[in-house]
Amino acid sequence: NFYLPLGVAPNFLINKKYYTIPMVIEESSVVAAASNAAKFWSQHGGFKTKIINTIKVGQVHLMYKGNPEKLKSFFDNRKKDLLNATKAITKNMEIRGGGILSLDLMNKCDILPYYFQLHLRFKTAEAMGANFINSCLECIAKEMMIYAKNDNLINEKKEELEIVMSILSNYVPECLVNVSVSCNIEDFKLKENIIDGSNFAKRMVNASKIAYIEPYRAVTNNKGIMNGIDALIIATGNDFRAIEAGAHAYASRSGQYRSLSTAYIKDNQFFMELTLPLALGTVGGLTNLHPMVNWSLELLGNPDVQELMAITASVGLAQNFAALKSLVTTGIQKGHMKMHLLNILNQFKANEKQKLAAINYFKTRLVSVNSVKNFLDKNVF
Numbered sequence: 001n002f003y004l005p006l007g008v009a010p011n012f013l014i015n016k017k018y019y020t021i022p023m024v025i026e027e028s029s030v031v032a033a034a035s036n037a038a039k040f041w042s043q044h045g046g047f048k049t050k051i052i053n054t055i056k057v058g059q060v061h062l063m064y065k066g067n068p069e070k071l072k073s074f075f076d077n078r079k080k081d082l083l084n085a086t087k088a089i090t091k092n093m094e095i096r097g098g099g100i101l102s103l104d105l106m107n108k109c110d111i112l113p114y115y116f117q118l119h120l121r122f123k124t125a126e127a128m129g130a131n132f133i134n135s136c137l138e139c140i141a142k143e144m145m146i147y148a149k150n151d152n153l154i155n156e157k158k159e160e161l162e163i164v165m166s167i168l169s170n171y172v173p174e175c176l177v178n179v180s181v182s183c184n185i186e187d188f189k190l191k192e193n194i195i196d197g198s199n200f201a202k203r204m205v206n207a208s209k210i211a212y213i214e215p216y217r218a219v220t221n222n223k224g225i226m227n228g229i230d231a232l233i234i235a236t237g238n239d240f241r242a243i244e245a246g247a248h249a250y251a252s253r254s255g256q257y258r259s260l261s262t263a264y265i266k267d268n269q270f271f272m273e274l275t276l277p278l279a280l281g282t283v284g285g286l287t288n289l290h291p292m293v294n295w296s297l298e299l300l301g302n303p304d305v306q307e308l309m310a311i312t313a314s315v316g317l318a319q320n321f322a323a324l325k326s327l328v329t330t331g332i333q334k335g336h337m338k339m340h341l342l343n344i345l346n347q348f349k350a351n352e353k354q355k356l357a358a359i360n361y362f363k364t365r366l367v368s369v370n371s372v373k374n375f376l377d378k379n380v381f
Helices: 028-042 068-084 087-095 130-150 197-213 215-235 240-251 291-299 305-328 332-347 352-364 369-378
Strands: 006-014 017-024 048-051 056-064 099-107 115-123 161-169 176-184 261-266 269-277
Touching: 006 028, 006 291, 006 305, 017 028, 017 215, 017 291, 017 305, 028 215, 028 305, 028 332, 048 305, 056 130, 068 099, 068 115, 068 130, 087 099, 087 130, 115 130, 130 161, 176 305, 197 215, 197 261, 197 269, 197 305, 215 240, 215 269, 215 291, 215 305, 240 269, 261 305, 269 305, 332 352, 332 369, 352 369
Parallel strands: none
Antiparallel strands: 006 017, 048 176, 056 115, 056 161, 099 115, 176 269, 261 269
16 A cells, blocks of 8 residues: 555534545645635635536447438437436436436537537436446447447448447536635734735735636646645545546636636625536445545545535635635745645654754744754754
8 A cells, every 4th residue: 555644624614514624645734724724714604615516427439420310310219228228227326316317419520520429417426426327328339239230220331330439527517516705805814914904805816817817827726726625535535536637627618727716806805716526426436445535534424425525625715715825925835844844854864852943943934955954963962
């Protein structure tokens, strides 16, 4: 096993309920930042979330060299048969409130000659549903080839219809959650006393606007959001690679890569919100097998999928708020390097007396590898 540190971030007030968040990540400053942001917002109404939808997508990709109208007629006649072929797979999922929502034939010949697809929309209840979706797709693809032969859609050379592949999509623009926070702009009281609340709020809004229009900044902004989200996704045994891919695809849906979060001021109120796709599961996969996943879900109160979506999005927004707060005030390195002080001390094998002295010394000084090394060279206990 390759082990990663597990931390917990307290203080999260989400939809009027408190949570302590398990976070699997090598960077301790991420956990600290999330906790700090959550503490502030817990005193100002907390995080408010809305599940927009939980629909997922799978596709059967195929090439057809015959008459498109002939394929459409075949599909219309056999659509019910194709769906019925999956009944053995979908039965239990339907009992839990999931199943296949729609099946459509899509003509994509304008972007690739002879290219068509069967486009399916699913609900997968408490499961992420990858295996369920892929099983349904492969079943439909197999049945389609059988019916195509029976209905003479395929000629004697068997070249007119070819199933290329059947696979779910990690782009889930209909599986969305929105999370928001708000407070009076004068509620911002910064320890550094560098700027007043109004000025701070305006800086946050400008930082958000820059991330929306500038792709170079947007990528780093969204990476910061995913710092918190990935840490929770790993802790709960979900597929963080799928979540990453879907989130970044959603950030590009306009044709330009943009920030997933926004901030604005209205009537002296500061608002910040985040909308992103999250295809999660609380059953299946590792959730029933990995003891630390079980522990993490128990720490969260064993949430259902929609509650886990709300929690995950809230962690992402907390992380984004904390990062922007640092960027528009003291800069990112001050807090970041303070959190790394102990790591640097351990790297140089400092003893306990040296560690205590260093922590006190660097309370008011810039932390760097060289500065810590120089301090230790001068302070041998």
